Amino acid sequence: MDIKDSWSRRAVVYQIYPRSFRDSDGDGVGDLQGIIDKLDYLNDGTEDSLGVETIWLSPVYRSPMRDFGYDISDYCDIDPVFGDLLTFDKLVRETKKRDIHIMMDFVPNHTSDQHPWFVESRKSKKSKRRDWYVWADPKDDGSPPNNWLSVFGGSAWTLDEKTNQYYLHHFLKEQPDLNWRNPAVKEAMFDVLRFWIKRGVSGFRTDAIYHLVEDREMRDDPPNQNYVAGRDDGYEEFVHEFTQGREELFHILEEMCYVLAEKGDKFMVTEAYLDIPGMDKVYHACKNGRIAPLNFNLMMIEWGAAQYREFIDRFEATLAPNEWPNYVIGNHDRKRVVSRVGSEHARLLAILQLTLRGMPFIYYGEEIGMRDGEIPEEKRKDIAGVNRDGARTPMQWDNSPNSGFCEDGVSPWLPLSEDWHRKNVEIEESDPHSILSLYTKLIWHRKKSPALLSGSYRSIESGNGYVFAYLRECKEETLLVILNFDDHDQRVHIDFPKSKVVASTHQNKPGMSIDTTDYALHPYEGLVLSTRI
Known part of the structure; x- marks a missing residue:
């Protein structure tokens, strides 16, 4: 079909962080059945509901949960904490009844170190899956092969003492990087896409895409002349010339486009924090318009009318007719919008995001003005050390104990944000001046407005x-x-x-x-x- 007629051209995407949305089984962790129970809030076909027509699920795959599902041990199964494949199939059926599409989080850069592929790979240098991951010999002094850094701090290399080689991990050491130069890896990951498409998924949000391929010669990344020590964990000490956005990546994206086109109307967005030239390269890699880079720039540019206008004008000017824009103002890795800019600013951004061209992404809870929670150190869960817990607190549904996220007497996996009794769905649904009322009005008007749709x-x-x-x-x-x-x-x-x-x-x-x-x-x-x- 013509991409101009795709569901993605009409979509308002609602990101669900499943463990924080709704707990249905009393373990304090959100799950797939909890999402099913709340689908009518998202869209029951009437203007009393929020009206979204696409949900994006953060990872629900089987995982040891060292990075909350971004360390995957089985790409074709559901982790028991969220349910099982039968519950997922039920979710697909229930969303279709409501004309809601599902986008899955796809994590192609790395697996868990407990994935059978890596368990086999690390057995010996002669393992049949050794070259499914990126391995390298130590330097003569035993140190890592080069200066590449992990996003979460420290070296991107960990020594496997049994085989005396280092394996690459751009994130946690429990998240070894796949070797996308190996055709078998590429085909296995394309089969993952096919598996979920066959199960009824309409699209994907692809994680950490810019890390997919590294320099063949494993050259050191050059120093960042503008780096100021102490501002972060050291990752920006080097310019990531040899570890991000390599030319081969864009050929892989082109191949992914054809996989998406195999079974009709499928769409993918890719995660990387890119400027306009960087986004342009991703768009140009996919000639059929089925892949777009996520646009995070509204989260980062300086507040001001001139600054926003200048960026949006430049971005729009670069887009070809089949290149569909999108705008993200919040997600699970950044402070919530209200915590970042304030309540009044958040309302203004809601109007901006939902009246621009393209695909808006709404992070769960933004529509009720949720703030970051204050998480005591002893209750923090984000072992990556960057403390993203505050933006991942449970959804605030009502004034009952635990705000309706889980039953009374159950401890939610993270404490609720302190304002849950003032900011929740139940209160805001009855207030015509609430931010939820604003989001609902904008989303439903968008559906009926030819100017906003096309x-x-x-x-x-x-x-x-x-x-x-x-x-x-x-x-x-x-x-x-x-x-x-x-x-x-x-x-x-x-x-x-x-x-x-x-x-x-x-x-x-x-x-x-x-x-x-x-x-x-x-x-x-x-x-x-x-x-x-």
Whole structure:
């Protein structure tokens, strides 16, 4: 089918961190049945539900859980903590009833050190799967082969004393890197994609893609001349010239495109924190438009109307017709939006994200304004040492004990965020001015708006440097979006037909007619105006 008719062109993606969404069996850990139990919240076909049509599941594969599922010991099974394959099949059936697509987290760079492939690989240098992973001899003094670093700190090499060779791991030592230059590895991983597609999955979010291939000659990464010691765990001490984004990666992505096209309408996004030229390389690797790089830049650029406009304009200008944009403002590896920028800013970002072209990604709980939890040291779980626990606390459903995540008397795997009794689904569903009401309004309006689904994007002058304004246009309608990035009232002077408000940051102006030739926006106010009555 033509990629322009794909479900991915209409999708609002809701990321579920399964162990934190809903516990159905009383062990304090979220699971697949818990997700099934809450599908009607996500989309029951009415405008009382959130309205999302795609869910992305963070890893649910069988795993020792050293990195919460990103260390996989069996790619074709479900970890018992989440359920089993029969429960997964039930999830697929229930999502299809609600016209919800499933995207799986795909982790191709590394396995668990307990995966049968690695257990076999490390037995001896003559093992039939030795070259399924990246092995290298020590230097003459016994030290690692080169200066490559792990993202989580220290050397990216660990010595296997039995065979006296080092194996590569860009992350934890329990996550050995696969050797993607081996055709057998490549085909085995493509078969993983086929396995889940056959089970009903519509797409994938592919983890750590830029680490997939390293320099053949294993040359040292050059020093980073701009590195400031003490700012991180040392990973940025070197420029990762020989360990990230190697040319062979893009040929592998091209092959993945064809695997996705084998069984109809499938789509993939890839994880790497890239600037526009970097994203452009990923887009260009896939000529059929079935792979797109995740765009994290809105999480990192300086707050301000001019900065956001400049980035979005540049990004849009690079995209070919079959290259579909996306915008991420929160995920399981970064502080939550409200903790990062504040509640009023979060409302403005919701309007921005859900009115831009492309595929918006919503991290569970962002729609109710969840904050990072304060996790006491003795209760921390993130052994990688970068303390991402605060952004992974249990979903806040209601005012019952444990906020409805798990039953009373059960200890959730992480403590709830302190504001759970003020910020939860039950409270916000009954408040027409809540951030949940805003998200719901925007998502449902997006479904019905030709301009938001398929219209063009064009930024315009607002007459005020603190205000970002743009048009979404198609034959049927034109939408004007105006966003005040400042903490003071700001006037705009925009020549636009008198129009009605279809959404506003605080949901207090529905249907109001606005004259934008001279209009004062409140601090951090955003409005969506439509010419279609």
